Amino acid sequence: MIDVRAVDAVHEAEFADWQRAMSTGFLLAPVLSANQLADRRRYFDQDRLLGAFDGDRCVATFRSFAQEVTAVGGALVPSNAISNVTVSPTHRRQGLLTRMMSRDLTAAHERGDVLATLIAAEYPIYGRYGFGPAASMTEWTVDVLRAGLDPHWSGPADGGRIDLVDGADVRKLGPELFERYRRSLPGAVSRDTLWWQLNTGVLDLGYRPWTEPYHAVYRSAAGQVEGLVTYDADGAWSGKHPDSTAVVRSLIATTVAAQRALWHFLCSIDRVTKVRSGRRGPDDLLPLLLPDPRAARITGHGDWLWVRILDVVRALEARTYGGEGVLVLEVVDGAGTAGGRYRLEVSPEGASCVPTRAQSADLTLGAAELATVWLGDESLQRLAALGRVQEEREGAARKADALLRPSGRPYCPDMF
Template sequence: MTIDIRTVKESDLAEWVRALNTGFHRAPTSPPEEVAVRGSRLDLDRTRGAFDGDRCVATFRSMPRELTVPGGAVLPASAVTNVSVTSTHRRRGLASRMMAADLADAKARGDAVSILIAAEYPIYGRFGFGPATWVSEWSVDVPRAQLDRRYSGPEDGGRVDLAAQEEVRRLGPDLHDRFRAGVPGAINRPGYWWEMNTGQAQYPGDGWREPYWAFYRNPAGEVEGLAAWVVNDREWRGKLPHTELAVLGLTATTAAAEGALWRFLLSLDWIARLRTGFRPPDDVLPLLLGDPRAALVEANADFMWLRLLDVPVALSARTYAGGPASLVLEVRDEAGLAGGRFRLETAADGTAVCAPVTAAAPADADLSMDVGDLACLYLGDESASRLAALGRVTEHRAGAVAAATGLFRTPRRPWCPDVF
């Protein structure tokens, strides 16, 4: 029977959610409440399913997001999620067909990039995506961290206050918008993010646990940071606590706020181990400890992948280091969405203009690469020199790789704190 790939209708939602849960190894039977809550978040025009008769055997959807790029500009992005193929229908090109349709729609809408969180590394490179941000996770042995256990609060005149869920919904969105403005790779959070993460909107079986929340306020009383955590394994052995704290999120707009929130969490009574959750690989946390070796790296992996859809718009939006420069880039794109030859001109203040090379003003390429490798460079996480050493960037003019290395890199590594 022919597999029909189409955008879903209201009448397809229960079957689509069943297929999604099957693909992610969740309970295949979905109560009406779950279908209703999930369905309320979907843009049906951007939600696709593959149907074998009446049975959905693959799922795919995308959402509008805003992506911060180096320099603080925001780009319209298509965020891909809920990609699954039922095991009985693998290797039939279903995901490829849905991805091709979604990318074409995103380009037609004017989205400069598409982004996603890759469940497995090998999946998305064939579609022109490249890993643009990475994450690390630490497990801190608190007794070995050599911290002053008599800590009683920030020394800068600020304060840390526990917060109720309602207060987080009220103050959190503005804080996050200020935070993401300064973090390349960060994205906006829709209203339902705050509802879901504070327990206001849930559905059966989602496993939500009520977290603790705390704000950091500076000496003027302004909110500059927010942390969320749960406490696990409240076990005592040999009359000693072996309690674990798991950080669900920590965002801060200032170094003072970041340091104060980490110090607060590390000072809580009975906590023997703190798990940081996913953090930027160059997070300051280990160096806040008296003994950084107390922070054991539990994970260091790719996280948000990016696919360029409009190279001139994307490269013109971000800023660059290294002063005035000119590079001609040859970008290969088998899908035909973003390939071509482009001239990138950067100014002394870091701003840039990127435009296609035309027949009226021909130019030889200084560098050539696949569109997925340009995605790795785009937010500043990867090095053109390292990609050149791997044979993924080819230099056609002496010094071009060194110039690109200096231009694209950023002072801190980009970070996307959200799973989507």
């Protein structure tokens, strides 16, 4: 019998074995150095590691940690973030993920988390646990020579300035900037101190060799830090001509001026002929900031942040809506606690959601479909056309879309 249980992280051999199993599942080097193990011990919440053990050997891994997700309107919603989910190739199709997921989601609900979140490595896995893809990402590659930008650009024309900084500066300036940034971005998730240490090379978890990137900040004419970009460059040549690609690891900006300046900066670096944007929101301004938007070619697009609703009332009351109205939703959740009928009343002043049996439903949908529309990126009319949402009243999906869908699309800048 395979035992699914909490990992005794204090026991060094068991913690190392869990890490070996996780690395094996992700096809990473299964042996870690003592320093890498020590950094993982600092980075991981040791009270929320689960493992499946066949005898003394760990054969499946699961980790969760505390997180906040920005709802439509800017509220920060407590969430249970899930990561490092693996099952060893010798123990697939034995229900180990289901056992770990059920245990973790039960604990999250009992803690009072409103949501659970994850980044799905494979699309078909998580829908059966009530998760739905709630925010997507897009990647662009900019042909700098076609973009039409001023080749003699030497800095922002708005009185702002761009400065190169190092990792220590990023750890100082980045957290406060990101706090302002994430409150305006539905789908953004929180970053703690350890995140900034990991992404500036202070921590080494052994996932990939660390290479020191470049960092640049944009300051407004008033001296306020409004943007930060981290990027690499490959130094490539084509024949006798420099042909380098700048690859963005992260770009955050609280103003359009900062976005414009940082993208122009990247496209103006000597020897750079292409800029790869990294993961961006699907409605990012990048193409429209170029005189020739066609110079930005989409080179990647797909689902990104997946959400699972654990508390329907708090999830629907946390966000804002695009008008006034009442919806009654019948939520079907065979694998959790979201099931039931809910009356949602919304207005510019706020939202009220209560369980009800006094009214019949306008729409019937599964927990995964509710999660998919919670951030407003998907249309209930589309889901109804696909047979994934049932209209109990004609026109209810159109009415719901008018309330649920915001003017901009959600986006999660982070991998976790």
